Amino acid sequence: MTGLRKPEMVNYTNPCLTMHQPWASLLVYGIKRIEGRSWPAPITGRLWIHAAGKVPERATIKAMEDFYREIYGLDGITDVEFPQHYPVSRLLGCVEVVGCVNCEEAANWKVLPEGVRLEAQTEFCWLCENPRKLVVPFEMRGYPGIYSLEKKIYDAASRGLLPIKSPLPVKFPLPDPHDPFSLKPGSISAQAREKKSSVVEKSSSLSVAIAAALAAATQVNKNDEDLQINIMQNREPYSFRSQSMNKSVEEDGFDEGTSDLAERK
Template sequence: MGSRSKGNYTNPCLTLHQPWASLLVYGIKRVEGRSWPAPLRGRLWIHAASKVPDSDTIKAMENFYREIYAVNGIADLKFPEHYPVSRLLGCVEVVGCVKCEELACWKEVPEGVRLEAQTEFCWLCEQPQKLIIPFEMRGYQRIYNLERKIYEAAVRGLRPVQAPLPVKFLLPEPQDPLSLKPGSLVSCFDGSKAAEDKKPEGLLAAIAGARAAATQFSKNDNHQSITMQGQDADVSTRTREESEEFEKLDSELIKRADAKTQRNAE
């Protein structure tokens, strides 16, 4: 179990849906998108939610990353063989947080990274590490602290990941964690429409497919909040479903007990 916390983070963890969780731990995904700014810097543990991803979602996200890596000349991208659920997968280092429009115009990072800017806030992630054996555990909403005994076991099982294109982000100014160092951005807002038109059709289709895959969660369940980059994984749905199952089981056990009592009485 995790210890839910608001700002007092010791071993912070974030639950994501698959395939976003594994893509982040494997170093393929370098930007975690949110509708809220990163409240921390440093190690962030990544946990995969309980929802099993369908093949279309996996295909759409793999195609998205295949296309944006191709922009930087990487054609042979190796994806995870499996996307486990309800597991602690590993960790990344959150080194900064910038606005979407800032990252989209940041010329010092590979173009493929800039293409990951699809949400209001972009958490910049480096140094992915994965667990040799993912731990089964339950997740919570937003950021929470790992239970101490889980952390102590997990930290011994971490192994560095050889990311397909490691990125070293230029750290933002400490006084303004949502802005990059002065002069590091080149304005691209005026020509944003023209830049969009210049993108290859395959890339545009991959971006559209990834957006559609991400939004399907909110369409299927009003309690879930998912964005392009794997927004908050909601656990309230699973909790409700588990409660309903326990109620059904209790009801069945009561019926069986009543029937046994009646037979004994006869």
């Protein structure tokens, strides 16, 4: 699906998203399968992932790794291999965004494994498949929202990708197999309503893991202001951005949704 987009979507060239660690690496390694945002995905297809410059705290890494251990355990996966390092200010790799649904739809979507449904914690859920990482992550700076990679970076990065074997690969089924853009907010709402009772019952250990992940995500978001200022000071103008996307960036703040769990308490 690389390169496909709906006609009304912004015409990005090799779109990229800057995210905080450890969420950025967890996505590229296929451990994280849903990227949560307060705005719907403006693209379908390949999305490059860049790690922001903030070094993650050990407590944040532990909280997120514990969260994913718990939710993978619901699906019988007891040995999740996490990244050994969480590099910052680097282009890490890419994923394929196959669609976007709202939180209620994803949380109640009966065809998804239980652990995936628990990743649905924000207003909009970007559904990600086919993670690939760079053999050598590229040092570069990031920008708010989605932006286009420079051609020279894209040309080099596209030659250095390796496929990732995620602990539990997930294929998000299209409502209309003939329409690659059919997986959008509202497209599976009827299925979600039919299966509201399928919401996962939380054990005490899972509840603790979710609470810790929420706290970690919230703390990271509170510390975004200095990072936003730093990035904006070094930012070059992007004339291709639509006014509506700029408005979203101004309202949401930099990278406010990289922490899937930050918005839903």
